[in-house]
Amino acid sequence: MRVSPTRLVYGPLVVLVALSFAQVVFGQQAPLRSIKYNLSMSRPTAHLFEVSIEVQLTDEWKNKDIQFQMPKWSPGRYAVFDFAKNVQEFQAAGGVCPTGAKCKLAARKVTRVDDQTWSVPTESSNGLTISYKVFGNDLSGTFSQLDERHANFNGGSIFMYVVDHKADPVQLTIEAPAGWRTINGRSTSLDQSTWQFENWDIMIDTPTEIAPDWTKDDFNVDGKKYHVVIHSFGSDGGKRASLVKDIEKIVRAETALWGPPEFDEYTFLIHFAGDDHSGDGMEHLTSTQIIETGLLSDPGMYDETLGTVAHEFFHVWNVKRLRPFELGPWDFTKPANTRGLWIAEGFTNYYGHLMLRRAGLLDDLKFLRRESGTIAGIENAPGSHLMSAEESSLSAPFIDDAPHAQNTNLENTAISYYPKGELIGMVLDLIIRGRTKGKVSLDDVMRKMYEELYLKSPNNSYYLRGRGYHTEDLQRVASEVSGLDLTEFFDRHIRSVEMLPYAEAFGYVGLQLVKSQAKEPFNAGMSVQFDDPRTPVIENVQNNSVAENAGLQKGDAIVDLGGKPATNGWRSTLAGYKTGQSVPMTVKRDRRTIKVNLVLGEPERYEYKIIEKSGASAEAKALRGMWLSGK
Ligand SMILES: [Zn+2]
Numbered sequence: 001m002r003v004s005p006t007r008l009v010y011g012p013l014v015v016l017v018a019l020s021f022a023q024v025v026f027g028q029q030a031p032l033r034s035i036k037y038n039l040s041m042s043r044p045t046a047h048l049f050e051v052s053i054e055v056q057l058t059d060e061w062k063n064k065d066i067q068f069q070m071p072k073w074s075p076g077r078y079a080v081f082d083f084a085k086n087v088q089e090f091q092a093a094g095g096v097c098p099t100g101a102k103c104k105l106a107a108r109k110v111t112r113v114d115d116q117t118w119s120v121p122t123e124s125s126n127g128l129t130i131s132y133k134v135f136g137n138d139l140s141g142t143f144s145q146l147d148e149r150h151a152n153f154n155g156g157s158i159f160m161y162v163v164d165h166k167a168d169p170v171q172l173t174i175e176a177p178a179g180w181r182t183i184n185g186r187s188t189s190l191d192q193s194t195w196q197f198e199n200w201d202i203m204i205d206t207p208t209e210i211a212p213d214w215t216k217d218d219f220n221v222d223g224k225k226y227h228v229v230i231h232s233f234g235s236d237g238g239k240r241a242s243l244v245k246d247i248e249k250i251v252r253a254e255t256a257l258w259g260p261p262e263f264d265e266y267t268f269l270i271h272f273a274g275d276d277h278s279g280d281g282m283e284h285l286t287s288t289q290i291i292e293t294g295l296l297s298d299p300g301m302y303d304e305t306l307g308t309v310a311h312e313f314f315h316v317w318n319v320k321r322l323r324p325f326e327l328g329p330w331d332f333t334k335p336a337n338t339r340g341l342w343i344a345e346g347f348t349n350y351y352g353h354l355m356l357r358r359a360g361l362l363d364d365l366k367f368l369r370r371e372s373g374t375i376a377g378i379e380n381a382p383g384s385h386l387m388s389a390e391e392s393s394l395s396a397p398f399i400d401d402a403p404h405a406q407n408t409n410l411e412n413t414a415i416s417y418y419p420k421g422e423l424i425g426m427v428l429d430l431i432i433r434g435r436t437k438g439k440v441s442l443d444d445v446m447r448k449m450y451e452e453l454y455l456k457s458p459n460n461s462y463y464l465r466g467r468g469y470h471t472e473d474l475q476r477v478a479s480e481v482s483g484l485d486l487t488e489f490f491d492r493h494i495r496s497v498e499m500l501p502y503a504e505a506f507g508y509v510g511l512q513l514v515k516s517q518a519k520e521p522f523n524a525g526m527s528v529q530f531d532d533p534r535t536p537v538i539e540n541v542q543n544n545s546v547a548e549n550a551g552l553q554k555g556d557a558i559v560d561l562g563g564k565p566a567t568n569g570w571r572s573t574l575a576g577y578k579t580g581q582s583v584p585m586t587v588k589r590d591r592r593t594i595k596v597n598l599v600l601g602e603p604e605r606y607e608y609k610i611i612e613k614s615g616a617s618a619e620a621k622a623l624r625g626m627w628l629s630g631k
Pocket residue numbers: 001002283311312315344345348
């Protein structure tokens with residue numbers, strides 16, 4: 001999955017309980033005779049997906065109950081969303097009507113068991129037909145949308161599974177509105193309406209687009225077919241053809257790193273929403289769902305799309321196949337807990353950027369500038385001193401776009417495993433390259449992980465080959481491949497919050513990290529948002545800060561600062577004062593007007609720049625060339 005690059009901080013400080021590494025036991029039973037899903041959409045403007053599930057039973061199921069369950073969350077996004085909240089009109093009947101026939105099936109009494117589960121008695125029937133509607137009006141890799149323009153679904157948000165039968169083969173038939181065409185990462189023809197899936201998990205791993213006006217462009221790399229499906233809600237500015245060509249360059253760069261991918265065909269499903277709020281990227285086994293907020297014709301959107309493509313396609317290997325142990329098959333009754341998301345998402349962030357460089361779509365300067373920005377985000381975040389990469393991963397259900405009705409202190413206590421993992425990946429890569437004098441890299445480590453823990457590892461479940469890794473596996477494999485003892489690195493920088501050894505890492509490739517005071521120093525310990533330019537509001541007050549000392553609170557509306565009305569230039573107003581000076585300030589809190597004095601502290605925000613190290617050796621420059629080019 002992808003998050004907004006600006007979203008560097010988020011997540012709680014929690015007391016973490018060590019997880020058992022024991023595999024989750026799934027209560028699978030002998031398969032039912034058949035499970036068939038039917039999806040229709042007779043009233044798109046109502047945003048209601050109509051789902052029916054026909055279950056054929058063996059005799060042993062007579063006079064028992066069958067349970068149907070809506071997942072609480074969906075793979076790739078770790079926050080719990082409780083998709084059952086959008087289910088309505090659940091009904092059940094005994095028996096299954098043969099295709100094309102008209103039947104009157106007897107209604108069955110439905111019992112709602114809990115927030116996500118419905119139970120239906122089979123009585124004497126050898127089959128059950130259930131139906132329900134699901135409301136979906138979010139264009140997103142996690143949710144689903146049905147409206148007058150299209151249907152775009154993530155199966156986890158609309159399809160219930162039969163409890164204890166997630167491993168059974170399933171069939172899906174889609175009845176599209178007249179003139180709408182259906183496509184997904186497992187389509188074998190353009191007029192296809194029925195799909196067979198090995199199991200429910202694979203079905204929900206197949207996001208699908210249904211609309212009258214998407215476009216499809218194709219290319220081949222090393223004998224594999226790639227499809228770029230674009231549904232755009234506005235002009236592409238004539239850039240579609242070159243976008244497809246550049247996506248091919250990314251595919252070539254990433255397959256050059258990993259070797260041949262384990263599929264024959266792969267589909268990029270891309271939306272240009274043009275609504276300025278829908279934006280997402282979600283990885284799947286043979287496809288990705290990418291939603292950009294703008295239009296391809298918008299400034300910057302072209303490069304942003306390539307960035308998302310580079311990230312999501314890297315997930316073909318890192319996370320969809322080489323994955324943390326806990327990621328698949330899943331228990332959808334509670335959130336997934338894994339320590340490895342700084343590898344799964346963070347390393348994918350790092351390599352997503354590096355692959356753009358290796359594909360020739362980003363020059364050295366822009367690549368280093370991007371990483372400098374990530375360093376600034378992490379090193380300026382107060383949560384960096386409190387939350388380790390592993391804790392951040394375990395906190396994913398709270399920080400991965402989770403909605404919070406309760407006020408939290410996440411801005412001050414948490415970091416995201418995306419940028420943190422990105423920096424761990426880069427620094428670890430450079431340390432391995434430097435200490436082995438260019439003989440070994442993180443590329444070698446990742447390839448070895450993929451081989452050992454995916455390709456050559458026996459199936460641990462019905463879901464997918466391989467057993468998944470624990471973070472200890474990365475430490476072991478990295479040490480084995482490089483011959484280095486990395487215990488200290490993992491203990492200090494991954495399981496603890498110690499700052500990464502940037503100087504050593506960049507030194508190997510003739511670069512250095514320069515830290516300088518931000519031009520407009522943040523020395524008040526607060527951030528301010530200007531959603532309404534007339535009423536700036538305090539967005540966050542850092543713990544133990546000047547703002548907290550002055551008694552300011554999140555949500556306070558600033559009336560004036562230093563005797564002037566508060567505007568976007570509030571920081572330059574503060575810059576006119578010196579450390580230790582007192583700045584008068586008036587805020588409104590609910591119906592109260594409060595006057596405070598901010599006694600300014602030391603600058604708390606810094607800029608970071610990765611620059612050429614003077615006198616860098618030819619050896620270091622050569623190592624840098626190998627790193628950036630992958631050769
Ligand atoms: Zn991702």
